[in-house]
Amino acid sequence: MSSPAFTLYAYWRSSCSWRVRIGLQLKAIDAEIVPVHLVRDGGEHRKADFVRKSPLAQVPVLEWEENGEVHRLTQSMAILDFLDTFEGTPLIPSERNPRAKSLELAEIVNAGIQPLQNLSTMLAFEAAGADKKAFAKAAIEKGLHALESRATSAGNFLVGNSPTIADICLIPQLYNARRFGIDLTPFPTLLRAEESAMKLEAFQRAHPDQQPDAQPA
Ligand SMILES: N[C@@H](CCC(=O)N[C@@H](CS)C(=O)NCC(=O)O)C(=O)O
Structure with a gap:
């Protein structure tokens, strides 16, 4: 299935936008990135024009035109599931047990952290x-402990030896954990998956620092 021209409304440091960027990269699908600044001017995502696209006032939003109609999707998990209908590296395994495990781990991040x-x-x-900050830090730490204990893969990634939606959710969450000053040494399985993922060009290209709206530290 060839892909239409996509637009991704995103913020460079948004972890959910980052998930979608990884998915696009793994599928080798181009998308025009339209930056939506979450802080400047009270947050561009809160402006009426954007809220019409995303009623929860959140990024990411994926937009495309098909058969003369504009389609929009919010919610990174739904977007990743949609992207998985295209050819390229699978984002969610098709086999029953790895599929369930990858979604479980992804939801620990998506819903639990x-x-x-x-x-x-x-x-x-x-x-x-x-x-x-104390609240957020405690929530991230609790979630990462849950993730570490549920990530039982003997492979290089969270589920087996290829990246899945679980790693797609993990990488941005670890970046946020570091921003909150969390010690990551209790999470060797997560760090091993991160090291494997960051060897892949798709993950490198999706990194916040590589985005058009990236700001210097
Ligand atoms: N469940 C949504 C969450 C989206 C979300 O929370 N986006 C954040 C950035 S990662 C956002 O736009 N935050 C703006 C705000 O909280 O005001 C998804 O997975 O896409």
Whole structure:
């Protein structure tokens, strides 16, 4: 199946945008990146024009035109599942057990960690006078411990010897963990998968530092 022309609304440091960039790279699908700045000017994702595309005011959004109709998808997991209908490296294994395991691990990150350290969650904590950084750090640590204990693969990646949606979710989450100053030494399985993934060009090209809207440290 050949791919239509895609546009990806994304922010360089957004972990969910990063997941989709990895998926696009693994599938060798080109997409025009339209940066949406999550901080500048109160957040471009909160502007009415963008909220019409993404009612939760979140990136990523994948957009394309097919048969004269504009299609949009939000939610990185749904986007990855959609991308997996195209030829190229499978993102979600087709075999029953690896498929279930890769989705389990991906959901630990997607549902069990990322929402608890998301920008809007942090801002709500701040508004309530809570220690947002301590909360986010504890949530990431708890989630990474769960991930480490559920990642039982003897292979180089989280599930076997090829990257799956589990690694796609892991890599950006480890980057965020480092930003929060989390010690990653208790997570050898996760670090081994990261090392394997970062040897691949697809993962290197999807890195935030390689994006058009990347900001100097
Ligand atoms: N479940 C969504 C989560 C999307 C999400 O939380 N995106 C973040 C960036 S990683 C965002 O746009 N945050 C903006 C905000 O919280 O205000 C997905 O997987 O795409």
